Amino acid sequence: MERTLIIAKPDAVQRGLVGEIISRLERKGLKLIGLKMSRLDEAMLKTHYAEHIEKSFYKGLEQFMQSSPVVLMAWEGFECVDSVRTLVGVTNPRQAVAGSIRGDLAIGAGRNLIHASDSKESGISEVDFFFDAKELFDYEKSEYLNLYEDHERQ
Numbered sequence: 001m002e003r004t005l006i007i008a009k010p011d012a013v014q015r016g017l018v019g020e021i022i023s024r025l026e027r028k029g030l031k032l033i034g035l036k037m038s039r040l041d042e043a044m045l046k047t048h049y050a051e052h053i054e055k056s057f058y059k060g061l062e063q064f065m066q067s068s069p070v071v072l073m074a075w076e077g078f079e080c081v082d083s084v085r086t087l088v089g090v091t092n093p094r095q096a097v098a099g100s101i102r103g104d105l106a107i108g109a110g111r112n113l114i115h116a117s118d119s120k121e122s123g124i125s126e127v128d129f130f131f132d133a134k135e136l137f138d139y140e141k142s143e144y145l146n147l148y149e150d151h152e153r154q
Helices: 010-014 018-028 042-048 058-065 080-088 101-105 120-130
Strands: 002-008 031-038 070-077 114-116
Touching: 002 018, 002 080, 002 120, 010 018, 010 058, 010 070, 018 031, 018 070, 018 080, 018 101, 042 058, 042 120, 070 080, 070 120, 080 101, 080 114, 080 120
Parallel strands: none
Antiparallel strands: 002 070, 002 114, 031 070
């Protein structure tokens, strides 16, 4: 099973949308394996957003991500990175399709509610970066029998 990281950003926390985000991911059939609230410090943000540090928007992004606690979530499921990316919607909420989290709940490009891992490799590294092994839970999810074919549960 793939893993992916979701960060409910400060705007999601401040607007009371964390439950809605979790609900949509659960209704999709994904398994929540880690959940915690945290304040992200400068070092964590520089590591997580390393590819953006030299970009003009980075300073504002860093300030925004430190403006409030965030909710960190680790999710698991068959090919879940692509499923989550579709469910979340494109980065700019004004271009996100209706029915996606960003398409339904956000409008400002800089306040797009969520970070979602962009690849299987990122999902692994981001979950490992934000969660210790003891903070992740392996358990049987009974509804998997009704969601996945046998080979997809492996």
